[in-house]
Amino acid sequence: MPNTKQLEDFVSQVRRDIVRQVHGVNSGHPGGSLGCAEFFVALYQEVMKRKDGFDMDGKDEDLFFLSNGHISPVFYSVLARSGYFPVAELNTYRKIDSRVQGHPTTHEGLPGIRIASGSLGQGMSVALGAAQTKKLNGDPNLVYSLHGDGELQEGQNWEAIMYASANNIDNLISTVDLNGQQIDGTTDHVLNMGSIRAKFEAFGWEVLDVEKGNDMNAVLAGLKEAKSLTGKGKPVCILLHTIMGNGVDFMMGTHAWHGKAPNDEQLESALTQNPETLGDY
Structure with a gap:
């Protein structure tokens, strides 16, 4: 397994991939x-x-579902650099006839993509369905999902959250990216949801906080703890406290860069802040 320094170097390259994709x-x-x-x-x-390779059935392995599909640049970068498809294909991001579309889709057959995720609020339902299927099939592996905090304003999430605990879907680890930002401003300003922890707990979930969601050791520890809580009758929620735009100083902590590409000068600044470690595409 890679050590922390190797993982942090991987992150630096992923950040380069992200800004280059959207700039392109x-x-x-x-x-x-x-x-x-x-x-x-x-x-x-x-x-x-x-497992080596990719198949849609996902038997005998863990599965991941991205619900907030607009953060596709990070998903594509990590998938490509984890061997699912050629890294050079990142250069086709959002271009006509590309498999690497703005929001992940399945009809292009891009390895690593299990659901189309552009309409927010649906990923929880898919993830718990996959988790329940694994339980019914006697497959002991886990299902992971990722959701935006603003995305939780969608009502379908809460129907799924209620269903998961009522049916003891305890092989599901759902992470909420708590950056406090969404496209129109802060989540508190757009629609204050109060305590996300209290809501998940009221719906019967096991909940843990990762306060330093941009610290590799903290993230690894949080995921390890979440895994230790599975199989005990409750689904598990990780509240991952992150900084929007982390790693690029002028993008950090503001909704202004939710869906906006850097210009040439800004790209150079972002790349200077994140050294090339694995080779640019």
Whole structure:
């Protein structure tokens, strides 16, 4: 397994991939992608049990579902650099006839993508369905999902959250990216949801906080703790406290970079802050 320094080097390269993808077509969502880089790298490089190759059935391995599909740049980068498809294909991001679309889809057959995720609020339902299927099939592996905090304003989430605990879906680990930002401002300003922890607990989930969601060791520890809580009758929620735009100083902590691409000068600044470690595409 890679050590922490190797994982952090991986994150630096992923951040370069993110800003280069959105700059290349002057569109995309860099803010949330940058904030979740440590999570994706930890998940795919160390935490998840993955088989060689890719098949949609996903038997005898852990599964991941991205619900907030607009942060596709980080997902594509980590998938490519984890061997699912050629890294050079990142250069086709959001271009016509590309498999690497702005929001992940399945009809292009891009390895690693299990659901189309552009309409927010649906990933929880898919993830718990997959988790319940594994339980019914006697498959002991886990299902992971990622959701935005603003995305929780969608009502379908809460129907699924209620269903998961009522049916003891205890092989599901759902992470909420708590960066406090969404496209129109802070989550508190757009629609204050109060305590997310209290809500999940009221719905019968086991909940843990990762206060330093952009610290690799903290993310790894949180995922390890979450795994230790599975199989005990309750689904598990990780509240991952991140900084939107993390790693690029002028993008950090503001909704302004939720869905905006850097210009040439800004790209150079972002790349200077994140050294090339694995080779640019």
